[in-house]
Amino acid sequence: MTKHMVQNLTPISHLFAAHRRADDIVAITAGRRIEWATFEHDVANLAARLANTEGNRWLIAEADAYSLAVGVVAAFQADCLPMLPANLQPGHLTDLSTTAHGVISSIERPGPMPWIKTFEKDYSAVVSSLRTLDPNSVEIILHTSGTTGVPTAIYKPLRCLEAEIVSAAKILTPTPGLVNHATVPPYHIYGLIYRVLMSLSANAPFSADTISYPEELVSAIKRESGGMLISSPAFLKRALSVLDLDRLKTLLGPVMSSGGLLPPTVAAAYNAVLIHPITEIYGSTETGGIAVRTVTDADAPTPWRPLSGVKVRLDSKHDVLSIRSPMLTDESWALTNDRVNLLSDGLFELKGRADRVVKIxxxxxxxxxxxxxxxxxxxxxxxxxxxxxxxxxxxxxxxxxxxxxxxxxxxxxxxxxxxxxxxxxxxxxxxxxxxxxxxxxxxxxxxxxxxxxxxxxxxxxxLFEKQQGRRITPIVEGRQEREDGVTIHLRLPKDLFYFDGHFEGFPILAGVVQINWAIEFAIEYFSIPSGFRRLEALKFYKVLLAGDAPRLELNYQQNTGRLNFEYGIRDTKHSSGHIIFDKPQ
Structure with a gap:
């Protein structure tokens, strides 16, 4: 092991001094395996084009994890400042473009700003060799929603990202050959660190595609004969009632959860079955990772243990957790907005956000x-x-x-x-x-x-907005009752209450509204006397817009309590799923 290696990890700043094999697998996308030689070529090509373009602040608008990895590393190599968005909504990207010189994207042009395609040959650009970087001088900008809801820019030197990779590796290091799957986007700090950069450091392959549904996870894990998972709590909560953990546990490797708190009941349910228990990470974009825990008893959740190198204390003046960490930009103590109960040996329990105290x-x-x-x-x-x-x-x-x-x-x-x-x-x-x-x-x-x-x-x-005088139901233009169910022809009026602010200039019918309507129409047409249990196989293929005229197909299986629903327009399926109710007595 050289002085640049930590627990078999190569710092991102020394990535191209690691002498990787040309056929080492970097990423997997749509069944295609991308090798190290291709990654080096893609990075060098984009870095040359950036160096040949005016301006050094570049917004990277990529949902694909491999494309984002190429964009970030190439920007570092070209002495540019990469900026990652909080989301990929057009309005948000337009707002951020005012602080950028242009956009790097492999998809469609996201606005009027200068645009460089992530993958494109430019024979006028001089491709130079890839170099070792100074982790103190190379920076990246991340964005997160601030307390006002307006995205806040967070500057991170590369050394802070490398410190977090080293800290994370003491909990979990990706294994070469074991694919790193993820349900979180690569442009958030959790996805960037645990999904992309740590995989690059460990010379382990990652999936470029983001998993949205439990069925996709099962298919991906089986296709690759195993894999680890970087997940959000939201996905794990949804997937618990859908996944067959007994069959999946031999293929599913380590599982990480971050971005919010995973309910102890959900964590304990998974950890009672999985061979590799779920490891939760507590932290934020501003602070990086702070602490870790694994919950096996829902009635007595495990307290949080600080990550390696992180020091914690209670700030008595503000009654919040204060930390000192190598993931911060300086060595001073930094306040969080979280109330805690400090225990012995540096362990602590989270007691909620201090900035969520109101007067009634x-x-x-x-x-x-x-x-x-x-x-x-x-x-x-x-x-x-x-x-x-x-x-x-x-x-x-x-x-x-x-x-x-x-x-x-x-x-x-x-x-x-x-x-x-x-x-x-x-x-x-x-x-x-x-x-x-x-x-x-x-x-x-x-x-x-x-x-x-x-x-x-x-x-x-x-959910509490007054709806007087506003339409909250679709227009029913026809019904076709069948022996096995009913087809309802709908039209979505443009003044529908649920289109307000979702989204400005591009009104989309939210998935939760589609589910609620399916239940309401089913109760009207079928005898469903029992309570709701869970959702299964929920998929949203294509958005429904204001003015659309979808059909809603419902089929209720009384003996099992299962309601099947599907929204579609002509031959296109827009969404579908199963809603499970209690079986009739």
Whole structure:
């Protein structure tokens, strides 16, 4: 091992001094294996074109992990400053383009700014040899949603990324030959570090494609005869009821989860079966990784253990966790926004966000505490609580969005939503003053989350928006009842309430709305007396837009309690899935 190697890892700054074999596999995409020689060529070609172009700040707009890897490493080689977006929405990319000299992308031109294709021959560019970099002078810009919801730019020197790779490798190092699969995009820090850069450092192959559905994970793992998984909590929660873990466990290698908290009940359920338990990482874009844990007992979740090199303490002035870490840009202590309970040996328990404390009628209330008290109820799977303006337009109240458990859906079936609401309120009153107990309630099949497992405040507020005078249902233009089900012909009016802000100038019908409509129409047409259980095989192939006229096909299998639904336009399938209800008694 040379002085540049740490636990068989090559620092990104010394990547091209590692003397890799030309046929070492870097990435796998659509069944194609991309070798090291191809990666070197693609990086050198793009770096030469960047060096031959005016400007040094380049926004990399790539969903494909291999294309992003080429873009980032080539920008480093060309002495450019790569910028990664928070998402790939056109409006967001346009906003970021005002601070960039141009965009690197292998897909369509994302706007009016200068555009360099990730893969393109330019015979006028002089391709030079790839060099060793100074990790202190090379930087990257990441973007994350700030407290106001406006994306915030985070500057990271390469040495901080390399320090995080070294720290992560003490938990998990990709194995050469074992493919690194992921459900998280490569442009977020978690995907960038654990999915892309750590694989490059370890000379281990990664999948360029992002997994969206459990069925895709199963196919990918079987196709490659195994693999590890870099996941979000949102995916693991959705997949638990779909995956056959007993059959998958011999093929599935180490699993990482980050980007939010994985419910202990979900983690424990996986870890009771998997050979390699799920390892959770706690951290943020600003701080990098902070701590790690593996939960096997849902009733007594394992506390968090700081990553190697990370020091933690309680900042008594702000009552939040403070850290010192090699992943930070300097050696000073940095504050987080997380409240903690410090235990012995540096271990700690997270107690919720400090910036989620609000005043209700002059009483301070921690929203994470209210959420925790709710999820302590056996009838509640997940909960989110937000401040709202009361009906008088002045007083502040709380609103609760509840994802019921199986027991919760049973209660709704037997006692209605009012019955479950009463149970939740009674549970809260044991710990909280009555004035801070939520006044408004919404019960949903699934709390809205994005691909990172994050729930935005805007998405929650929208569930409480007043809808008077606004259409919240599609126009039904015809029905065709069949022996095995019903086909309903719909039209989506452009003034539909659910198109507001989703998205500006490009109105898309959210998947959760499609699911809710399928359930509502099914209840109207079929005898479904029992409660909702779970979703299976949920897939969204193509978006539904304002003005579209889709058909909704429903088939209910009474003996199994399974409702099959499919939205389509002519020969194109837009979405489909199975909704499982209790079997009729």
């Amino acid at each position: 009628e002059e009483k301070r209330v921690s929203l994470p505490e209210v959420e925790q008290r709710l999820t302590d109820c056996s009838t509640v799977m997940a909960a989110r609580v937000i401040p709202l303006t009361g009906d008088d337009g002045e007083r502040q109240i709380l609103g609760a969005v509840i994802e019921p458990s199986e027991a919760g859906w049973d209660m709704i079936t037997n006692r209605g939503k009012a019955g479950l609401r009463k149970v939740c309120r009674s549970a809260l009153k044991q710990y909280l003053p009555a004035v801070v107990v939520p006044r408004k309630w919404r019960f949903v099949i699934r709390i809205p989350e994005d691909h990172r497992g994050k729930t935005s405040n805007e998405a929650l507020v929208a």
